[in-house]
Amino acid sequence: MTRPFANALELLRAARLRPTRQRLALARLLFEKGDRHVAAEELHGEALAAQIPVSLATVYNTLHQFVGAGLLREVVINSGRSYFDTNVSDHHHFFYEDSGKLRDIPGDSIAVSNVPPPPEGGSIRRVDVIVRIEKAAQKGRA
Amino acid sequence: MTRPFANALELLRAARLRPTRQRLALARLLFEKGDRHVAAEELHGEALAAQIPVSLATVYNTLHQFVGAGLLREVVINSGRSYFDTNVSDHHHFFYEDSGKLRDIPGDSIAVSNVPPPPEGGSIRRVDVIVRIEKAAQKGRA
DNA sequence: CCATAGACTAGAGCTATTCTAAACTGTTGA
DNA sequence: TCAACAGTTTAGAATAGCTCTAGTCTATGG
Numbered sequence: 001m002t003r004p005f006a007n008a009l010e011l012l013r014a015a016r017l018r019p020t021r022q023r024l025a026l027a028r029l030l031f032e033k034g035d036r037h038v039a040a041e042e043l044h045g046e047a048l049a050a051q052i053p054v055s056l057a058t059v060y061n062t063l064h065q066f067v068g069a070g071l072l073r074e075v076v077i078n079s080g081r082s083y084f085d086t087n088v089s090d091h092h093h094f095f096y097e098d099s100g101k102l103r104d105i106p107g108d109s110i111a112v113s114n115v116p117p118p119p120e121g122g123s124i125r126r127v128d129v130i131v132r133i134e135k136a137a138q139k140g141r142a
Numbered sequence: 143m144t145r146p147f148a149n150a151l152e153l154l155r156a157a158r159l160r161p162t163r164q165r166l167a168l169a170r171l172l173f174e175k176g177d178r179h180v181a182a183e184e185l186h187g188e189a190l191a192a193q194i195p196v197s198l199a200t201v202y203n204t205l206h207q208f209v210g211a212g213l214l215r216e217v218v219i220n221s222g223r224s225y226f227d228t229n230v231s232d233h234h235h236f237f238y239e240d241s242g243k244l245r246d247i248p249g250d251s252i253a254v255s256n257v258p259p260p261p262e263g264g265s266i267r268r269v270d271v272i273v274r275i276e277k278a279a280q281k282g283r284a
Numbered sequence: 285c286c287a288t289a290g291a292c293t294a295g296a297g298c299t300a301t302t303c304t305a306a307a308c309t310g311t312t313g314a
Numbered sequence: 315t316c317a318a319c320a321g322t323t324t325a326g327a328a329t330a331g332c333t334c335t336a337g338t339c340t341a342t343g344g
Contacts, residue, residue: 160309160310160311161310162309162310163309181300182300182301183299183300198301199301199302199303202300202301202302203302222299222300222301223299223300224300224301
């Protein structure tokens, strides 16, 4: 695996976050399985299923701290639900409207050109591209 | 003005929606002022201010019906708040992170290329580009 | 091992949105 | 013209996702 930290402990240290049980456990769930897009409730469920007692509030706190530390990226697509993306490199997303799932599109496969200059006093922080996928209009099931 | 309907009544007819007081009034608020990005609560406030008694539930119902009829497009950027865009032509958005405002970017000014093909069984419904603008990192006010 | 700053938690609170069930109204047809 | 009904509207309750509060717990440094 090519993740940038040998383990959750190191990762928390680098982010200057105290390595508590909860944070260690959440970091493991998040980063030891390759790229993921998780919602808070989902991660909370996983933690409980893994016998890690952690409150939903802590899950939210931790996710936001991780975002602040650059370990996660928050992706908003649907009203009323945030996803947290463990892939923080430059990339975009497919969004499957039927299932609500996300899939990465590598940043170097899509090109966005001719973005107009930002208005004076502002600068571009990020360009998000979301490709919305719907179930194909019936193709005869072929 | 170059809007495609002479008036709200015609617009509702074309959408096969019964022209009720509320829908007529909301259609006027939405479409008689050029391109807009409104949130539901905002529109509700405008309606009340204009002495049009309408409930928030009806505002939501109406907005969704208009989206269904292709008169509006829903834009989701922040968790927990939808904007309704009266511009339904192909275009993208600047999002000002400090003020929460949106601004259109004409569809022909931005180009998105090399979008990978959608997986089998799916088709691309739309490609959304959101250019997030932050207040410029201090440029010395120049 | 103590002190303490930082972290965790249950539960209340909040915001945006949707639902429910009852009252109302535009339309149709006689 | 008007009855009747399907479609609309509404207030308020309900829900979902998230944040806050205030009290308790726990890493960490001495």
